[in-house]
Amino acid sequence: MRQLKSLFWLCLVVLLTSLPASAHVGSPDVYVEGEAGPYKLFVVIRPPLVIPGVAEIQVRSSTPGIDTITITPMLLTGDASKHPPVPDAMTKPSSDAQFFTGHLWIMATGSWQVRFTVNGNQGQGVLSIPVPATATGTRKMQRSMGLFLAALGIILILGLVGIIGAAARDAQLPPGKTAPPDGKRRAYVAMTVAFVILVVAVILGGKWWSAEAANYASYIYKPLQMNATLQPGDTLDLKMIDPGWLKSRKLDDFVPDHNHIMHLYAIRWPAMDVVYHLHPDQVGSGDFQLALPTMTAGNYKLYADVVHANGFPETLVTSMAVPFIRGRELAGDDAEGTATALKWDGSGTETNTTYKLPDGYTMTWKRPSMLTAKTPEDFTFTLLDAQGQPPKDTALYMGMAGHAAFVKTDGTVFAHIHPSGTASMTALMMAQAQNGSGSANTESMQDMPGMDMSGSSSSIPSTVSFPYGFPTSGNYRIFVQMKHGATVETATFDANVQ
């Protein structure tokens, strides 16, 4: 019986376990580098695949002297964010004094944050990191497992029918006597009734299960969709469509994230040899438009990043055939990059560490000898001028030292990353504002409201580092953008991930 019980739970777990995917596209894990007071932390949060579910958390501190770290999950906005639950302590799983792990229950779908409170020899520090939590799917039961469980269920029903028959026939019989004919008849009637009742119970149970499954399915994250059309005057029109998910989701509550309501990456597909980073304007509820710049013809995949008022980010994906467009000049924060077409036969760029930019500048990637999926890594890039020197006019691009897009060549992963990591900048600021102390990577926090957005300063480093981990193995193209003077440089690197 106990084995059957554990089998039942096993089966439930298998049914409820789901497939990964989320904000960004196909890259649900959160990688953030930030400062909890004096302590510099690299945080990895792997949100649960189902809700309620357990988020796995890792912290590596580059500052020694930490005694304890506690973690608290709470909503990012609203009243619930003002009443945090009792914090949990992180543990040190190894002798490594600067590495901590922990886990937290996330109880509802939505825009969450995890607050890290650090105590050590330099006092206390706090860092809050936004975590968009969604149930992302259900996994079908394996056929063999289903057949096995069905067979066990049939044995269970037949066994119970047999027990009931024996009880009706023999229960009142003295030991050693055989059952009289009316006893046998009684047994057949009891067995028939029991069988019918059990079959009805199985049918009703199946209905209940389907109803629960349908209910759960309505919570499974369905990203906003969009339709792209080319309007007269070479205007790109993006119309959002809500496929139905949470009723609270709106199409008119977007907030700016590093200067813009929408960040649009248009990547020529499948060669991935032309990329535009553009910023359409909101012209109506769920409607965005942009006068296109001069564009090379081709099929483009469009990835549009937006953030809702509660800090929940979404990436909308569509594709569009674009004819050659003689449009406007690139202006403002819009940027374009070109590269060689994707090629993975050893003659392409799959192992390049230095990328030659059109104006003679170069960008170099401190490429690790091996890249593996799910491994937290600092992706570090350096911009040098035509003389091989750090540019004197390195500038902030949309408030940050750099922007990167990690795109899997099969289109299943798209992640727009900043020096602070994968979190939406706006959501990160919302979380930090509630702390009173602590801040994420300062070089990435320049676009705080009221800060200087002119973006030119001699103190801007020409090296930028992005904390990230590839979600799956395979081939990726990385587009890295940095700015000097008025020029936005777009470099391209390829990565084979084990």
Ligand SMILES: [Cu+2]
């Ligand atoms: Cu960006």
